[in-house]
Amino acid sequence: MKNDNLSPLIQVKNLEKHFGDHKVLNGITVDINKGEVVCVIGPSGSGKSTFLRCLNRLDEPTDGEIIFDGENICDPHSDIDLHRQKMGMVFQQFNLFPHMTIMKNLTIAPMTLQKKSREEAEGYAMELLKRVGLADRASDYPLQLSGGQQQRIAIVRALCMKPEVMLFDEPTSALDPEMVGEVLEVMKELAHEHMTMVVVTHEMGFAREVANRVMFLDRGDFLEENTPDRFFSEPRNERLRDFLSKVL
């Protein structure tokens, strides 16, 4: 499975994050390769969401480097807003803009930030909407949609910026069980199209089926990573074995 020809899209070096005296991340080093799907799992409070949110600096790293597109985005001189345009993010709570129609949600960023024309932005948004089966909802408002539909829209909103990597922060955790499938399906499709994805998730089935690599985080330490087969069948780390015995 491991493909050494892949070039790292994101290099994380000694990433540390403290909240006051509390150390949430203790120096994490990892490469995310182009076209790779990396799932991050771990118990709650392990720092996995913080790790993901540090990647686009929604949480400000305390120390360390994040090299994206050949530039250290933790450098105060780098323009984080520009980098974020290439890093799509999907949140647990969807965070669609409730005062805008679905179409406006999808086009506001490309039109404002990438200076796309309305026709171009709407055309691309429509294309993506069709692919997630929600083309008929373009003129609705987010709160008129179910959770699963909102999350699919949130994925499309991020994709409308044509990002190089997609960050998923527990995208199915806030959903009713019957809606988890439709969201995972969209994510699977993305993976098959070789989108680079970093996914913080509790969906072990998804990790096993779709991921190229699975990372285990616990108490701010990056303890183990492996291909999904090996990760789940022959875990080496004590804490990982313990964790897997509880969730599987």
Add this chain to the structure above:
Amino acid sequence: MWEDFKAQFILNFVNEGRWRYLTNGLLVTLKLTFFAVLLGLVIGFTIAFIRNIHADTGKLKILNFLCGVYLTIIRGTPVVVQLMIIYFVIFGSVRIDKSVTAILAFGINSGAYQAEIFRSGIQSVPKGQMEAGRSLGFSYFQTMVKIIMPQALKTTVPTLLNEVITLLKETSVAGYIALEDLTKGGDIIRSRTYSAFMPLIAVALIYLVMVLILERIVKVIERRLKKNEK
């Protein structure tokens, strides 16, 4: 009884065209309220913005401190005292139009309250909205203007209109700097006719009617906003 009432009415409002004290006073009151609200809007909005930037990013420390001082002083002292200080102390030696002074005083006063209204409006928008905006690549400022403000305004408008009602009533102290607003107008009639009942009740009724109209408007707008939610 009726004859007496009629005589009083004629004495207080008709003789020497005394009703003009009320109508002219009403115009002054409305003018003061309108411009003071506008000035307060600008001040309030600016302060809320500064304080939010500081809360979110830790920048603008000095400005934020000054805003805090302003809010404490304005909200901790009576508006009459503020009005008199501005008129007699700050502009004491300068010849300046009284209504301009009053508009400044009431606007500066209202700004402090409007700042808090805007701030709580902005804070009522879930944190995830700012994060979603920033994650797409919008700057803090762009996210504020395009995503946070429009949502905050919805919760703010009814409260803001209530502030207009409050201000309308508060301008009744403008007489302290000899400005002839509605209240002062009624009081002048009283001092001319030596009858207090009718002019003062008339003044009260006029305020009441204006407040009721404004409250009506608040209700209609609130209903409109609720309808748009879904």
